[in-house]
Amino acid sequence: MRKAGIAIHGGAGTILRSSLSPEKEQQYTSALREALNAGYSILRAGGSALDAVETAIGNLEDCPLFNAGRGSVYNNEGGHEMDASIMTGAGFGAGAVALIRNVKNPISLARAVMEKSEHVFLCGAGAEQFARNMNLPFEGDDYFNTAFRFEQWQEALKSSGTFLDHNIGANGNANTAQHDKKFGTVGAVALDINGNLAAGTSTGGMTNKKFGRVGDSPIIGAGTYANNNTCAISCTGHGELFIRSVVAYDVSCLMEYKGLTLAEACHEVVMKKLVAIGGEGGLIAIDRHGNIQMPFNSEGMYRAMKNGSDELIAIYK
Ligand code: ASP
Secondary structure (H helix, E strand, C coil): CCCCEEEEEEEEECCCHHHCCHHHHHHHHHHHHHHHHHHHHHHHCCCCHHHHHHHHHHHHHCCCCCCCHHHCCCECCCCCCEEEEEEECCCCEEEEEEEECCECCHHHHHHHHHHHCCCCEEEHHHHHHHHHHCCCCECCHHHHCCHHHHHHHHHHHHCCCCECHHHECCCCCECCCCHHHCCCCEEEEEECCCCCEEEEEEECCCECECCCCCCCCCCECCCEEECCCCEEEEEEECHHHHHHCCHHHHHHHHHHHHCCCHHHHHHHHHHHHHHHCCCCEEEEEEECCCCEECCECCCEEEEEEEECCEEEEEEEC
């Protein structure tokens, strides 16, 4: 029997031990553990990698600590536009949504696009209409209007910048963060006992992003990718640079065409190629043997993994 495994992330950025209170650290750790266990219990019971990924991400989307679903950041018009994607390594099935509003769980909508439409990628009003047709739950604006996110957006407006949510400080400057205010994009990757891989990513994007901006998270090959012959990947970081670097597919290609191991491929892309163009962030990855990698080139990344008896929940370097 194969060794089933799962890894999740809650975003990467300037996350320093010195600035995170023990209480906050505890909150993140508990939220990560809950999502990890929700996904892993599906795998342990013989369930699919796809179900594990959707469940773990749905759990993180419901938690206001993270920049996805309920905790999504504000765009420059004071609204929330969410992006998500999911992919199965079996048969290259993929589904993605972008610029959606009020959908409670964007990852479930991405999965519905994959399984119940003839398309891969739906955006905006059309994606929302499809969610209604699929009877997926919606929430009113109040659900997404968290006071903290609003404050964060007001600070970003002062400097007219666009920020990774975990890199914005109370003064709106990148990398001068109030570290109790760092939350992030979420993602999950998994391998089930049948040898199927799956990956998914969900985000509110970057704080104060332009209305209509789409990052890497919903783009298959950039923010999310899965191939049963190589690996499953979910990214977090500065989306524009991750799109240009086609990060998730690049890791898979290095394994497929160059014969690199998962660890070598991740190192090449995250620590060399992304660093060379200033692409801050990281990714989580699992290969077809159940090996897990969680590299990042930022100060920290909310992350967790479980693979048989191995378990890790970590935030800092
Ligand atoms: N990659 C996401 C985006 O650019 C942001 C993040 O990972 O926090 O939309």
